[in-house]
Structure formats: structure tokens, C-alpha cells
Amino acid sequence: MNILITGGAGFIGSAVIRHIIKNTDHQVLNVDKLTYAGNLESLADIDQNVNYGFSQIDICDAESLAQAFDSFKPNLVMHLAAESHVDRSIDGPAEFITTNIVGTYTLLEAARHYWQALAETEKSSFKFHHISTDEVYGDLEGTMDLFTESTAYAPSSPYSASKASSDHLVRAWQRTYGLPTLITNCSNNYGPYHFPEKLIPLVILNALDGKNLPVYGKGDQIRDWLYVEDHARALYKVVTEGVVGETYNIGGHNEKQNIEVVKTICKILDELQPQANGEPYESLISFVKDRPGHDLRYAIDASKIDNELNWTPNESFESGIRKTVIWYLDNLDWCRRVQDGSYQRERLGAKE
Numbered sequence: 159m160n161i162l163i164t165g166g167a168g169f170i171g172s173a174v175i176r177h178i179i180k181n182t183d184h185q186v187l188n189v190d191k192l193t194y195a196g197n198l199e200s201l202a203d204i205d206q207n208v209n210y211g212f213s214q215i216d217i218c219d220a221e222s223l224a225q226a227f228d229s230f231k232p233n234l235v236m237h238l239a240a241e242s243h244v245d246r247s248i249d250g251p252a253e254f255i256t257t258n259i260v261g262t263y264t265l266l267e268a269a270r271h272y273w274q275a276l277a278e279t280e281k282s283s284f285k286f287h288h289i290s291t292d293e294v295y296g297d298l299e300g301t302m303d304l305f306t307e308s309t310a311y312a313p314s315s316p317y318s319a320s321k322a323s324s325d326h327l328v329r330a331w332q333r334t335y336g337l338p339t340l341i342t343n344c345s346n347n348y349g350p351y352h353f354p355e356k357l358i359p360l361v362i363l364n365a366l367d368g369k370n371l372p373v374y375g376k377g378d379q380i381r382d383w384l385y386v387e388d389h390a391r392a393l394y395k396v397v398t399e400g401v402v403g404e405t406y407n408i409g410g411h412n413e414k415q416n417i418e419v420v421k422t423i424c425k426i427l428d429e430l431q432p433q434a435n436g437e438p439y440e441s442l443i444s445f446v447k448d449r450p451g452h453d454l455r456y457a458i459d460a461s462k463i464d465n466e467l468n469w470t471p472n473e474s475f476e477s478g479i480r481k482t483v484i485w486y487l488d489n490l491d492w493c494r495r496v497q498d499g500s501y502q503r504e505r506l507g508a509k510e
């Protein structure tokens with residue numbers, strides 16, 4: 159099959175591409191604008207593979223998208239391109255509206271025109287998989303409540319509101335035009351190649367540099383953490399085996415308070431790379447003013463994808479977070495090139 163993946167130079171998209179190229183014979187076209195979050199160095203393991211190709215395209219550019227569809231002729235589309243960082247959406251929501259809403263609309267239209275022109279046999283097997291977040295459901299009040307596929311949308315941040323809008327567009331294109339779509343809503347991911355502005359890599363790298371470990375409010379926000387390679391496996395299962403028109407929630411069965419996450423990382427680092435001054439890394443924790451509109455708790459009921467597609471995560475939080483810390487310790491070069499901006503400066507030689 160030919161699989162067109164948007165946002166494949168990002169954290170989750172690159173994990174999906176590595177998973178597909180290493181485990182299948184499918185052809186992949188990575189369509190990515192290469193914003194600050196896009197890093198082709200995350201694909202260095204597979205970028206010489208004959209089944210992999212890259213095209214630098216903004217998903218708001220209808221003409222370039224149409225050309226990519228016509229020349230690559232995808233059987234499947236996996237749409238991950240997005241502006242994804244909540245803090246950035248608070249400081250500057252415009253890019254989130256443009257990419258997440260207008261970009262998804264533009265991609266849906268490109269997919270619809272391409273799909274409508276396909277021969278009947280190819281038309282029936284084409285699928286458009288939209289990758290979304292559990293943040294569209296907003297905050298959970300009861301401590302035992304879980305987000306299910308029928309939980310009402312109640313987004314709190316410009317990021318989650320823009321993702322909620324894009325989910326609605328995808329459903330509308332399915333109901334109105336019959337475009338064969340699937341949607342997944344996933345909890346917080348962590349793992350290798352995560353951009354260093356996000357909580358887990360930020361804590362690891364700040365700790366190694368002896369800097370403060372900033373924690374919002376009291377650190378009592380609860381997230382359901384999923385190891386990114388488990389998410390990549392789930393996404394491939396949904397796009398290949400999922401039922402068109404359905405939504406699947408994906409979660410890690412790993413609810414943790416942010417402060418617990420930070421303390422766990424500190425303990426692993428104390429063991430693997432203790433501070434030169436002998437102090438525990440926890441001494442670097444510093445509580446900072448909470449983010450406006452910060453949701454307290456997200457937690458996913460992932461029983462549908464387990465029952466219907468037989469997917470559960472392989473990693474517990476304990477095994478996944480240890481793997482992640484070890485990956486960062488072994489790949490400081492990748493991190494430093496992101497932190498000093500060299501991953502962006504050397505893109506001119508990128509494979510087209």
C-alpha cells in the first residue's frame with residue numbers, strides 16, 4: 159500500500175513512519191512543512207529506505223497537496239500534521255487556527271477530490287485517518303470518570319479547541335461526502351525524539367544541566383501517559399483494521415500526577431547519572447504559576463480499541479519512562495542539535 163503521512167517529521171509522526179518502514183513493505187510519503195517541531199533527523203534510521211519519501215508541503219497549500227495525491231496515489235492517509243503545544247497556543251493562537259483547522263479542511267478537500275476520482279475498487283479501500291487528542295473532551299471532574307468515544311467535546315485551550323474543530327470537520331466530510339474516515343483521540347505521549355519543550359524531555363535535559371525543573375501549580379494535574387511506540391502501533395492497527403466512520407480512544411492505562419512523573423525521572427537519573435554535588439535531582443524542582451485554563455485530569459477508557467482491535471500498550475509507565483530516560487542519555491547529540499537550532503539550519507540538504 160501507499161501511505162501518505164502528514165506531520166511525519168514530528169514526534170509521533172516520525173514514530174509511525176519508523177514503525178511502518180521497519181515492519182512492513184508499504185511505501186510512505188512524508189508530507190511535512192518542517193515547522194520548528196519538524197525534525198528530519200528523527201527519521202535518520204530509515205530515511206535511506208527505498209520505501210520512504212519526503213515532500214516539504216504546507217497542508218494549507220491546496221495545489222501542492224493535489225500534486226502529492228496525484229503523483230503518490232495513496233491508499234491510506236494518516237493526518238498528524240498540527241501545531242501541538244498548548245503553551246504556544248495560548249501565546250499565539252493564530253497558527254493553531256490556520257494549520258489545525260484550515261489545514262485539515264484543505265487536506266480533506268484534497269483527499270475528497272482524489273478519492274472521488276478513483277476507480278470503484280480503489281475507492282472502497284481508501285481511508286483517511288485523522289489523529290487527534292483526548293484534550294478535546296476537556297477536564298474530567300469525578301476521580302473515577304473516564305473519557306469514552308461518546309464523551310461530549312468541551313475543549314479548554316486554543317490548541318484543544320482547534321483540534322476539536324478539525325475532528326468535527328472530519329466527521330462532516332464523512333457524513334456529507336461519504337469520505338471513508340477514522341478518528342483516534344489519544345492521551346499524552348512520551349518517549350524518544352520528543353521535542354525538548356515538552357514536560358518529560360524538558361525535565362530530563364534541565365536536570366542534566368543542573369537547571370530548575372519547572373512544575374505548574376502544585377503539580378497535581380493528572381495525565382494518562384502512553385509510550386509513543388505503543389501509540390504508533392495503535393495508529394497502524396486502526397488505519398489498517400479499524401471500521402470506517404468509527405472513533406477509537408487510545409490510552410496508556412497510566413494515570414500519573416505531573417509531580418509524580420517529575421519525581422520518577424529524578425529517581426532514575428539519581429541512579430543512572432547522579433549529580434556531581436551528590437544532591438538528589440528532586441532538589442531542583444521549582445513550582446511555577448499555573449497555566450491559564452489548565453485542565454486538572456484527563457483519563458481514557460481504551461476498552462473499545464482493546465475489545466475490537468485487540469490493542470493494548472506493551473509498556474507500563476515504569477518501563478517506558480526508564481527506556482525514555484536511557485534514550486535521552488544515549489542521544490544527547492540529537493537533543494543539543496534541537497536546542498541550539500542546528501537541526502533547522504542544515505535542512506537545505508533534506509531529501510525531497
Ligand code: NAD
Pocket residue numbers: 164165166167168169170171189190191192193194195196197215216217218237238239240241242243257261289290291292321343344345346347348353
Ligand atoms: P509535533 O508538534 O511533534 O509534530 C507536528 C508535525 O507537523 C511537525 O513535523 C511539523 O513540522 C508538522 N506541521 C505543522 N504544521 C504543518 C503544516 N501547516 N503543514 C505540514 N506540516 C505541518 O506533534 P506530535 O506531538 O507529533 O503530534 C502529532 C499529532 O498527534 C497532532 O495532531 C497532535 O494533535 C496529536 N496528538 C499528540 C499527542 C501528544 O502527546 N504529543 C497526544 C494526542 C494527540
